[in-house]
Amino acid sequence: xxxxxxxxxxxxxxxxxxxxxxxxxxxxxxxxxxxxxxxxxxxxxxxxxxxxxxxxxxxxxxxxxxxxxxxxxxxxxxxxxxxxxxxxxxxxxxxxxxxxxxxxxxxxxxxxx
Amino acid sequence: xxxxxxxxxxxxxxxxxxxxxxxxxxxxxxxxxxxxxxxxxxxxxxxxxxxxxxxxxxxxxxxxxxxxxxxxxxxxxxxxxxxxxxxxxxxxxxxxxxxxxxxxxxxxxxx
Numbered sequence: 409x410x411x412x413x414x415x416x417x418x419x420x421x422x423x424x425x426x427x428x429x430x431x432x433x434x435x436x437x438x439x440x441x442x443x444x445x446x447x448x449x450x451x452x453x454x455x456x457x458x459x460x461x462x463x464x465x466x467x468x469x470x471x472x473x474x475x476x477x478x479x480x481x482x483x484x485x486x487x488x489x490x491x492x493x494x495x496x497x498x499x500x501x502x503x504x505x506x507x508x509x510x511x512x513x514x515x516x517x518x519x520x521x
Numbered sequence: 522x523x524x525x526x527x528x529x530x531x532x533x534x535x536x537x538x539x540x541x542x543x544x545x546x547x548x549x550x551x552x553x554x555x556x557x558x559x560x561x562x563x564x565x566x567x568x569x570x571x572x573x574x575x576x577x578x579x580x581x582x583x584x585x586x587x588x589x590x591x592x593x594x595x596x597x598x599x600x601x602x603x604x605x606x607x608x609x610x611x612x613x614x615x616x617x618x619x620x621x622x623x624x625x626x627x628x629x630x631x632x
Contacts, residue, residue: 410564441619451565451622464618498564507553507612510620512564 411435412513414499420519426487429516433480433501439463440482441502441510442474446495457482458504489520525609530627533603539596541626543609546590551614554585556594557622558605565608565622568594572614599630 411434421427433440442454444467453466457476468474471489476482486493496517500510526544533539545554555570569576569583571592576583582595596603608625 410566412564443622450624451559453619453621456619466619496562500564507570507614509555509567509570510565511567514564515562517562 410511410513412499412501412511414497414513414516416516417514418517418519420521421489422521423489423491425489425520426485427489427518429484429486429497429499429518431482431484431499431501431513433482433499434511436503437501437511438480438504439502439508440476440480441500442468442482442484443498443500443512444495445498445515446492449495451498454484486518491520494518494520525611525623527607527609527623527626529624530629532629532631533596533599535601535630535632536598539599539603539628539630541594541596541607541609541628542591543593544591545609545611548589548611550589552611553614554583554592555610555612555620556581556583557608557610557620558603559608559625560602560605568607570612599628601630601632604628604630 413432438459441456454468456464474484496515498515500512502508556568557565559565571583585592606625
């Protein structure tokens with residue numbers, strides 16, 4: 409158990425809809441990262457937050473947004489969903505220090521029908 | 522960031538040591554080598570990381586060549602539960618940022 413909690417585990421929704429994925433980092437971790445894993449793309453970095461502020465952006469679509477709250481939990485919002493958004497979405501967290509390993513949750517499996 | 526090259530797949534007999542190679546010939550002096558694994562659709566699991574000295578923990582050993590252009594992850598006594606995709610990642614030394622995952626090596630441990 410990595411200590412990173414993601415909810416829900418599974419989500420099935422229709423095209424055009426909007427969903428929110430939630431992540432609770434390990435206790436004491438200030439950084440949160442979001443990754444997307446689809447069959448043909450592997451693990452793709454989406455976005456990183458550090459102590460409530462956006463730190464880095466990867467291949468995140470404009471239809472997607474994220475935030476980190478004062479209690480350090482994070483939410484990833486996906487809107488105007490398309491079939492191609494079906495994927496596993498992972499959250500990871502790390503402590504503040506340099507070269508701290510990322511610890512991943514077990515993901516949310518999103519299916520868009 | 523330096524690029525890594527790993528074999529697509531490997532097999533290992535249960536109980537034997539699994540040696541997973543990684544080439545990172547363009548690695549710079551301020552970059553660490555990280556290893557993660559992903560067991561069938563679970564979240565990636567951190568295994569070990571190192572800069573230039575060999576490292577060992579309860580999961581594995583990491584051997585980095587003297588010129589740092591390649592490394593080997595060693596699972597000393599592989600079990601069926603070690604079947605997974607193993608990722609070798611190079612990360613800047615002072616990084617507080619994300620990890621970039623490649624395609625990794627699919628390790629199959631067979632009875």
